[in-house]
Amino acid sequence: MSGKILVVDDVATNRLILQAKLSSAYFDVLLAESGEQALAITLTELPDLILLDVMMPDMDGYEVCRILKSRAATAHIPVIMVTSHNSTEEKIRGLDAGADDFLSKPINDITLFARVRNLMRVKMMFDELKLRETTSQELGLSAFLVDHSFNKDEHGCVLVAANNPAQAKDWAACIRSRLPVSTIIANSEDDATSIARENIPDVFIVCQNLANGGDGLRLVSKLRTNLDTRQSAIILVVEDGKMETATKGLDLGASDYIHAPFDPNEMVARLRSQMRRKKYSDRLRSNVRDGLKMAVIDPLTGLYNRRYATQHMQRIIEQSGKSGLPYAVIMMDLDRFKSVNDTHGHEAGDNVLKEFARRLQENLRGIDLVARLGGEEFLVVLPDTGPAEVEFAAERLRNAIDQTEFDIGGGKHIPVTVSIGVAFGGPEDKIPSVLIQQADIALYESKTAGRNRVSYFANAA
Numbered sequence: 115m116s117g118k119i120l121v122v123d124d125v126a127t128n129r130l131i132l133q134a135k136l137s138s139a140y141f142d143v144l145l146a147e148s149g150e151q152a153l154a155i156t157l158t159e160l161p162d163l164i165l166l167d168v169m170m171p172d173m174d175g176y177e178v179c180r181i182l183k184s185r186a187a188t189a190h191i192p193v194i195m196v197t198s199h200n201s202t203e204e205k206i207r208g209l210d211a212g213a214d215d216f217l218s219k220p221i222n223d224i225t226l227f228a229r230v231r232n233l234m235r236v237k238m239m240f241d242e243l244k245l246r247e248t249t250s251q252e253l254g255l256s257a258f259l260v261d262h263s264f265n266k267d268e269h270g271c272v273l274v275a276a277n278n279p280a281q282a283k284d285w286a287a288c289i290r291s292r293l294p295v296s297t298i299i300a301n302s303e304d305d306a307t308s309i310a311r312e313n314i315p316d317v318f319i320v321c322q323n324l325a326n327g328g329d330g331l332r333l334v335s336k337l338r339t340n341l342d343t344r345q346s347a348i349i350l351v352v353e354d355g356k357m358e359t360a361t362k363g364l365d366l367g368a369s370d371y372i373h374a375p376f377d378p379n380e381m382v383a384r385l386r387s388q389m390r391r392k393k394y395s396d397r398l399r400s401n402v403r404d405g406l407k408m409a410v411i412d413p414l415t416g417l418y419n420r421r422y423a424t425q426h427m428q429r430i431i432e433q434s435g436k437s438g439l440p441y442a443v444i445m446m447d448l449d450r451f452k453s454v455n456d457t458h459g460h461e462a463g464d465n466v467l468k469e470f471a472r473r474l475q476e477n478l479r480g481i482d483l484v485a486r487l488g489g490e491e492f493l494v495v496l497p498d499t500g501p502a503e504v505e506f507a508a509e510r511l512r513n514a515i516d517q518t519e520f521d522i523g524g525g526k527h528i529p530v531t532v533s534i535g536v537a538f539g540g541p542e543d544k545i546p547s548v549l550i551q552q553a554d555i556a557l558y559e560s561k562t563a564g565r566n567r568v569s570y571f572a573n574a575a
């Protein structure tokens with residue numbers, strides 16, 4: 115794993131020691147000797163991680179961290195505070211300033227690299243998400259995305275897996291009294307994984323030793339690899355006081371750890387920091403998901419758009435090439451749709467399109483592709499479907515539109531009909547646009563023959 119790390123320390127020797135250690139592990143190292151310099155370098159170089167000395171003249175580490183975390187461009191860069199005292203007060207101050215982790219001087223190599231690797235992984239995940247978010251913005255989809263800015267009082271859910279029920283209850287009560295979260299108590303490894311299937315917590319607090327001989331480290335590893343819980347944060351409670359346990363926990367996927375017995379204030383500060391990170395990644399993830407969805411879905415009808423349809427059709431064709439089974443391509447166009455808009459207004463027209471899409475979906479199978487190509491033009495592709503079946507399906511669709519009038523709002527109902535053109539595809543056909551064109555020719559046949567009917571390309575030709 116490589117990356118760019120900024121080392122901030124007012125003492126030259128300290129900077130050089132860290133530089134040597136990190137360079138030997140193939141990280142690119144940048145150096146800053148003051149808070150001000152650190153802020154400037156961070157903006158221009160955008161490092162992947164910052165090791166930040168707490169005690170510095172002029173501007174101390176807490177202040178630098180607070181500024182970094184308050185700027186949108188740098189808020190997601192992980193910060194490890196380097197302290198000389200390792201006191202709980204210092205940690206809480208750091209966490210409140212937005213620090214992601216701590217190291218105490220003199221720096222132990224194993225601890226240093228475990229934390230660096232852990233935070234580097236988090237950073238890479240953020241980078242990946244941010245990149246995808248940027249792509250959807252570049253596709254011009256950002257206008258559709260809701261801005262869910264992070265609110266630090268946002269509600270969350272914390273699961274506590276401790277080594278006995280009384281302790282778990284104590285911790286849960288303490289957390290609830292200080293943070294706007296709900297808590298769930300799990301009494302065993304299995305308990306924790308099965309609860310998480312129902313209601314996925316934002317943060318898991320996992321004790322090294324669980325009730326009934328359960329193994330906290332094993333649970334951490336399970337949660338991290340499980341699809342449902344892999345995005346949740348995990349705080350490991352280290353009970354044997356060993357640094358190796360903490361390191362192992364981080365390597366297995368814990369987001370953070372705390373030594374027991376702990377100061378409740380420190381636990382709360384760590385929880386708050388994990389919650390903040392979790393909500394931030396949730397927001398990025400949902401923006402990406404919405405962005406991808408907007409890229410392939412027609413917002414009015416909820417059907418797939420042309421971009422998706424053409425691609426998916428290619429897949430249906432490939433499938434047919436392998437299975438040897440035929441498929442059918444249906445083009446549909448609402449009859450005299452312009453007059454609906456002209457007579458009843460665009461809102462009525464939109465209602466017709468929505469209801470039309472609903473009836474199509476109701477009368478097709480899950481494996482069928484249904485798309486709105488634009489305006490009042492729709493495409494349906496039926497995989498594994500031969501001529502006899504498609505004839506039946508096309509008539510059923512025509513009837514579904516023709517038989518019941520459309521509700522256009524304001525208590526008004528109007529008759530709607532559709533013209534349909536069908537083309538048959540087989541394993542040897544390769545190009546979606548050719549089949550769409552054939553179905554289009556058949557559709558034109560239906561229009562000229564008086565509308566509200568089904569025509570087939572073979573007959574039209």
Ligand SMILES: [Mg+2]
Binds near residue numbers: 167
């Ligand atoms: Mg210093």
